[in-house]
Amino acid sequence: MWLVGFFYVLTIVAAPVFVFALLGGVIAPLSVVFLIALTLVFFYYSYFLPIALIDVGTDPDSSASAPYPTVSVLVPAYNEEGSVGATIDALQESEYPSEAREIVVIDDGSTDRTYHEANWHANEGTKVVQKENGGKHSAMNYGLLYAEGDIIVTVDADSIVAPDALSKLVGAFQADADLGAVAGNIKVDNRESLVRKLQTLEYIVGILVFRRAFSAFGSVPVVPGALGAYRREALSGVHFYDPDTLTEDFDASIKTLKQGWRIEAVDALCYTEAPMTWQDLYNQRLRWYRGNFMTLLKHRDILFNTRFGHLQGVVVPMMLLNLTVIPIAGFVIFGSIISQLLIGNTVEMLLMFAFFSLLQGLLSIIALWMDDDRMRLAMYAPLFIVGYRQFLDTVVLKSVFDVLMNRDLHWTSAKRSAQRLRMRDHD
Known part of the structure; x- marks a missing residue:
């Protein structure tokens, strides 16, 4: 070009x-x-x-083929009324064979009608479970108690997964036995405002380019919660999700890479809802960047150990630079x-x-x-x-x-469009 x-x-x-x-x-x-x-x-x-x-240029066709591994899709949800139903519907319409697929929705102590909406949209291939609020890592670990699949897929409760996405994720595992996890391609769905258009371009330029580059090394550092997948063996080998950072997906990915597994990116598409205001964007990124730095500090031993290969020589240094x-x-x-x-x-x-x-x-x-x-x-x-x-x-x-400075590192997040509409109607 x-x-x-x-x-x-x-x-x-x-x-x-x-x-x-x-x-x-x-x-x-x-x-x-x-x-x-x-x-x-x-x-x-x-x-x-x-x-x-x-x-x-070298990305192969990674569609799944028979015999199909069993897949468990985990959907953690906290106050996702107005969003979780569409997420479940999209997963139920997946091209991946229904007999090899299950969906587990985890209501993490929502204070709205998330649980009722999830149940309304659930079919026989969907489980909806409830627990007290404990954070996303807790919801994911709780959902794993109900998951029976060989492949664990994570999907955020405000995301719409493409019909062929699960097939592409699973196909990547079938093509490479050393692959421990796979990162999907996340795109912004709602692009009608300036702040969302800027995020759309940022996702494509700032995230996709680097994820693809790291994928060439087999060292993608973040399997996104919006759409990612793990071999159960790899995820259980790192003891699932930890509570000590604000970015449990980044932490789990780094742990997986440290165990010698490869992580690649594939063109499995997922549309997600981007923050709609500058304040919401600030809250989202505050959690992302705090969590990223916490995770890098947690795994700082990588910098001094050459056995971690590209993770030590390229990925972590460049993320620290960023x-x-x-x-x-x-x-x-x-x-x-x-x-x-x-x-x-x-x-x-x-x-x-x-x-x-x-x-x-x-x-x-x-x-x-x-x-x-x-x-x-x-x-x-x-x-x-x-x-x-x-x-x-x-x-x-x-x-x-x-x-x-070890300041108050609480979870900060963006409000969804549906949440803002309910707040406006209530006012």
């Missing part, structure tokens, strides 16, 4: 020349800091992009732009913003092409240079600070 080559020419050759030209062509302290920050940010993408492209150096670099870039504007270099900064928006736009187009999604989403790429990027970086750095 010629756009890939053009992206690398601009990143490696044109970017340094362009920045030096605009900043006077001298190695001033500002120039050095600015170039280092930009190099870190775009190297982060440039390193992984070709690996992700190779993984997409939670520390990259956000700081983003603020350095933003601060450098502001300082240049204050001393009157407006035209130069506008040109620089346009140039790096072009780079981000090209990256977005390549990622959208890889994921076969709508190219018009690339028009939001400039906000990943100034705007949305700084919002995310702020939440990342706050999350890291909170964990290091």
